[in-house]
Amino acid sequence: MTTATHARQRSGRLMLNKVPEVTVWFWVIKVLCTTVGESFADWINMQLGVGLVNTAWIFTAVFVVVLAVQLRLRRYVPFPYWLTVVVVSVTGTLYTDILTDQLNVPLWISAAVFSVLLAVVFGVWWTRERTLSIHSVTTFSRESFYWLTVLVTFALGTATGDWTLELTGWSPGVSVLLPLGLIAAITALWRFGANPVLSFWLAYILTRPLGANIGDWLASPKVAQNPGDPTGLALGTFTTSLIFLGLILATVVYLTVTRSDVTETWEATHPEHLTANPGRERVALGGFVALAAATAALLVWAHGRPHVGPAPETDxxxxxxxxxxxxxxxxxxxxxxxxxxxxxxxxxxxxxxxxxxxxxxxxxxxxxxxxxxxxxxxxxxxxxxxxxxxxxxxxxxxxxxxxxxxxxxxxxxxxxxxxxxxxx
Structure with missing residues (x-):
């Protein structure tokens, strides 16, 4: 899935593009980073006894540091870029967890708030830059909007993913299927002719619950200690984090050596296809609406089915x-x-x-x-x-x-x- 638009040619390039080309490697490493964001945060918070709020403060400070390094670069470099994604995945997850676990904010309210916030960020970004394409992240302003958007998408993905589990009572293994199916449907609509920028950001948000569910499935015990607790392969949060950090490192090394995801390298070897069809885009937009309605109907149906949720604390x-x-x-x-x-x-x-x-x-x-x-x-x-x-x-x-x-x-x-x- 790519996000090429005509704005790509119109933007003045003060820097080389700061975001990688959207290849299959982009999506693979994005899911890996999301899984680490879920499991590594849980390990530090619960296993090391740091606590949720303290963990959030730590990762906020780390995020500020790695983002400052990323913003100072003049071009896309795999290691600092993906390190920033890993850290922002943990940070965005923690912000939602604080709202839920510390402030007792219902997940549907968190999802609604972050949805509105994301719409505001997109609105201001579009008003200032006239494009939301990641292929035009060539100025400090656009990159700042990009990372703010990424942070909000992680928080939103956390809230919507957890809310889905709360509504349905699905296990992490089963829950993987919903975001995976939605991403596949979005990809099909993109290939049909859907707006590439809209398709990209929808899929980007959904990779968060996908990666988190994979992480929970791998880390959760095989037998639930309490009714409604998640079950999985019992690898534990530390082992899961270690495995995925290793996979991320191997992928980043590969991308650093091959430079296969550098936009300028990609453009030199792949002709750009600017074949936007307004009619197909409108049809695909209707497809997105139908997909959203079908998802809502599925969640309502699953919520109405008998299922065991987490035992209330008063029990x-x-x-x-x-x-x-x-x-x-x-x-x-x-x-x-x-x-x-x-x-x-x-x-x-x-x-x-x-x-x-x-x-x-x-x-x-x-x-x-x-x-x-x-x-x-x-x-x-x-x-x-x-x-x-x-x-x-x-x-x-x-x-x-x-x-x-x-x-x-x-x-x-x-x-x-x-x-x-x-x-x-």
């Missing part, structure tokens, strides 16, 4: 009530101390009337507890379940991972005190 129960301190007796002392410190901080802030501080400490406590699950639960499943049930009661008083508003400080103090007793 957490414990069969055995353990004496204070016994639940964490088999856990590493350092990990228990870290949890106890955050719980104490939240309790102190709640007692002093610092509701924001208490809420922030409770969120950090939740993030650390979730990050340690894989290492703690195998040590003592009964103890872990006991603490997890009390942890859930604490989170509910703050309205974290629950739909209720924050409760009174007295209720927060009661549940935090009970949790601290478990963590003794």
């Amino acid at each position: 957490t129960t414990v069969a055995v009530q353990l004496p204070p301190g016994q639940a964490v007796a088999k856990f590493p002392a350092a990990k228990v101390a870290a949890l106890r410190t955050l719980a104490t901080t939240s309790l102190t802030d709640a007692r002093s009337g610092n509701s924001k501080g208490a809420h922030a400490a409770a969120q950090s406590l939740r993030d650390l507890w979730d990050a340690d699950q894989d290492s703690l639960q195998p040590l003592d499943n009964t103890g872990w379940t006991s603490v997890d049930a009390q942890m859930d009661k604490v989170l509910k008083t703050f309205g974290i991972d629950h739909s209720n508003p924050p409760m009174s400080a007295a209720q927060q103090e009661t549940e935090l005190t009970a949790l601290l007793a478990d963590l003794r």
